[in-house]
Amino acid sequence: MPKLTEAESNNAIADRLPAMTPMGQPLDWAWLRGAPSEWGVRPKPSARGLTMSDIAIGTYGEVPEQAQRRSMAGRGSTVEGDAPDMGYILNKKSDVWSDNVRELYEEAVARQWSATRDIPWNELPELPSDIEHAVCQVFTTLAEIEMIAADLPAKWMWRMNHDYLEAKMFLCTQIMDEARHTEVFRKRALSNGGGLLYSRSSGESLLRSILEAKTYTQATALLHLLGEGFILDIFRMGELIAPSHVEKKIFRMAMQDEARHVAYGTMHLRYAVENDPDVAEEIHEALDHGELLLTTFGTNADFGSALAYLLGGGEEHIEDKGFPLQMEMQRHQFTSYLSRCERAGISRLERTKLPLDLLGIDVSKIRGTSATAA
Ligand SMILES: [Fe+2]
Numbered sequence: 001m002p003k004l005t006e007a008e009s010n011n012a013i014a015d016r017l018p019a020m021t022p023m024g025q026p027l028d029w030a031w032l033r034g035a036p037s038e039w040g041v042r043p044k045p046s047a048r049g050l051t052m053s054d055i056a057i058g059t060y061g062e063v064p065e066q067a068q069r070r071s072m073a074g075r076g077s078t079v080e081g082d083a084p085d086m087g088y089i090l091n092k093k094s095d096v097w098s099d100n101v102r103e104l105y106e107e108a109v110a111r112q113w114s115a116t117r118d119i120p121w122n123e124l125p126e127l128p129s130d131i132e133h134a135v136c137q138v139f140t141t142l143a144e145i146e147m148i149a150a151d152l153p154a155k156w157m158w159r160m161n162h163d164y165l166e167a168k169m170f171l172c173t174q175i176m177d178e179a180r181h182t183e184v185f186r187k188r189a190l191s192n193g194g195g196l197l198y199s200r201s202s203g204e205s206l207l208r209s210i211l212e213a214k215t216y217t218q219a220t221a222l223l224h225l226l227g228e229g230f231i232l233d234i235f236r237m238g239e240l241i242a243p244s245h246v247e248k249k250i251f252r253m254a255m256q257d258e259a260r261h262v263a264y265g266t267m268h269l270r271y272a273v274e275n276d277p278d279v280a281e282e283i284h285e286a287l288d289h290g291e292l293l294l295t296t297f298g299t300n301a302d303f304g305s306a307l308a309y310l311l312g313g314g315e316e317h318i319e320d321k322g323f324p325l326q327m328e329m330q331r332h333q334f335t336s337y338l339s340r341c342e343r344a345g346i347s348r349l350e351r352t353k354l355p356l357d358l359l360g361i362d363v364s365k366i367r368g369t370s371a372t373a374a
């Protein structure tokens, strides 16, 4: 007897199987007979294991520019009948995608950490009361603003077409990261004999306008590119802000997470502008508004003064060290923000209302920043 092919053998099994359940319900063995979807793919695990990039092979790796349906069916599966419309409004790849999103997802999963376990809480030194107050004010503000970066992706994720699941999966990791940042900052404020201090309306106004952005791309410009970029630069100054090795570690751990969020936003905007040049103006409008709000937030008396106090190491050096270091930090924040805009393909140099001269920003170093990492 000639040897049956795999499909013939499976069909023969399906033919022999009962057509009804013992309760008289019809049975469907279509899955055994195969489907038009691609069969027999065998991705090779890379050195790190089986990554999302490894399984993006054949038709499974083809991310459509325009999604054809609005269901939760996995990209590449055989979709039958009329699946209900999930109400997705972000149905174009350029609405949500970034070319680094699979890599960023893998990195995020590999680098999860625990605010409970990975911070040496029992090594916190007793600090002078004024320094502890400054630390608590900084972490009060940070704990407050972190959750915007979870709420905002959450607000848009259920509107994203499921064909772009890697982008949604990455945003899930961001939400977890932000929960951990809120946790670690709140824990630090409460862990050394201090507590939570002031929340002011300027911070809340900034958060509200991010949350209320009209489109996801505007939202990501305000959140990932502008807001989180600024926070990332504060974390990068963590070595100078932190009074002990415990806060230094907190800033270091949060920094690596934040860098991923900024990298996604920068590359998403780049992808959006390259594929749909019309969105550039919409991004500029959001940033016109966002820069103004951020400048107001930057003058937030509590957060700013507490940071300067820590940068100066206390009262004695607030003027000769604290404020100058804070100015340097601001210069750095605005320089890296404007460079990120260049990389994203939305140069702000001709458009921004930021007082570049006053901030001491060297525009020649920013112009034409290369299109590589964020
Ligand atoms: Fe964060």
Ligand SMILES: [Fe+2]
Binding pocket: 149, 178, 228, 257, 258, 261
């Ligand atoms: Fe973040």
